[in-house]
Amino acid sequence: MLKVNHVSKRYEDGTNAITDINLHIQSGDIYGFIGSNGAGKSTMIKSIVGIHPFNEGEIWIDGYSMRTDPVRCKKRIAFIPDNPDIYEHLTGLQYIHFLADIFEVPFAKRKVSIEKYSTIFEMTNKLHNSIASYSHGMKQRIAIIAALVHQPALFILDEPFVGLDPTASFELKRVMSEHAENGGAIFFSTHVLEVAQKLCNKVAIIHKGKLVKNGCMDEIAGSKSLEEIFMEVRNDT
Numbered sequence: 756m757l758k759v760n761h762v763s764k765r766y767e768d769g770t771n772a773i774t775d776i777n778l779h780i781q782s783g784d785i786y787g788f789i790g791s792n793g794a795g796k797s798t799m800i801k802s803i804v805g806i807h808p809f810n811e812g813e814i815w816i817d818g819y820s821m822r823t824d825p826v827r828c829k830k831r832i833a834f835i836p837d838n839p840d841i842y843e844h845l846t847g848l849q850y851i852h853f854l855a856d857i858f859e860v861p862f863a864k865r866k867v868s869i870e871k872y873s874t875i876f877e878m879t880n881k882l883h884n885s886i887a888s889y890s891h892g893m894k895q896r897i898a899i900i901a902a903l904v905h906q907p908a909l910f911i912l913d914e915p916f917v918g919l920d921p922t923a924s925f926e927l928k929r930v931m932s933e934h935a936e937n938g939g940a941i942f943f944s945t946h947v948l949e950v951a952q953k954l955c956n957k958v959a960i961i962h963k964g965k966l967v968k969n970g971c972m973d974e975i976a977g978s979k980s981l982e983e984i985f986m987e988v989r990n991d992t
């Protein structure tokens with residue numbers, strides 16, 4: 756579903772943010788992406804979803820190249836950014852329809868999706884309010900509902916649990932698990948290692964722009980906690 760082959764990204768100021776990254780996310784995977792502040796997680800995620808270009812390597816979504824076929828690739832992704840920086844002058848519902856229009860979601864299909872996720876994330880009564888009036892967590896909930904409106908198989912999330920209350924976090928974890936059980940795939944970054952260990956079947960650890968662990972959670976963590984593994988990796992490199 757998602758293949759990252761030997762991808763490197765250097766910013767214009769010369770910072771080598773990620774170097775020679777390889778990842779393979781398949782149907783049914785919940786893939787956690789962990790690393791210290793500044794390790795390169797957001798850079799990798801922004802490259803995968805086509806927000807910025809990368810210098811070397813290839814990113815494939817369902818066999819399409821993000822380099823040469825970005826629109827086709829983006830249609831196959833639901834992206835939930837770490838900062839719900841969304842149009843403040845729109846209502847929540849207008850914003851969701853705006854994204855649904857971009858993704859050309861038929862009206863009947865978007866109605867089902869909006870009803871389902873607005874109920875799950877307790878936003879039904881707030882949909883007609885302006886985004887400017889929302890709290891940070893409410894903006895995040897709307898960003899999630901809007902990202903899911905076109906129901907693609909691949910979800911990419913950058914720090915999805917930051918700012919969500921316990922109920923919304925619980926519901927998001929449930930949505931993620933169900934999506935993977937139904938054959939979808941999820942790749943997400945997080946600093947919440949307990950959540951990653953419970954939720955994910957696979958994990959990649961990035962340190963100073965390079966992958967230092969990558970594979971099945973059971974094989975990488977074994978009987979240890981992911982936190983112990985993470986500290987070992989940090990201390991070794």
Ligand SMILES: Nc1ncnc2c1ncn2[C@@H]1O[C@H](COP(=O)(O)OP(=O)(O)OP(=O)(O)O)[C@@H](O)[C@H]1O
Pocket residue numbers: 766767768770771772790791792793794795796797798799
């Ligand atoms: N626009 C940019 N221009 C130059 N350097 C950047 C830019 N964005 C990020 N970097 C650098 O790239 C490296 C990786 O940053 P990135 O934001 O990908 O890390 P991260 O793992 O997402 O960190 P965090 O957990 O703090 O969000 C850092 O050294 C950062 O300073």
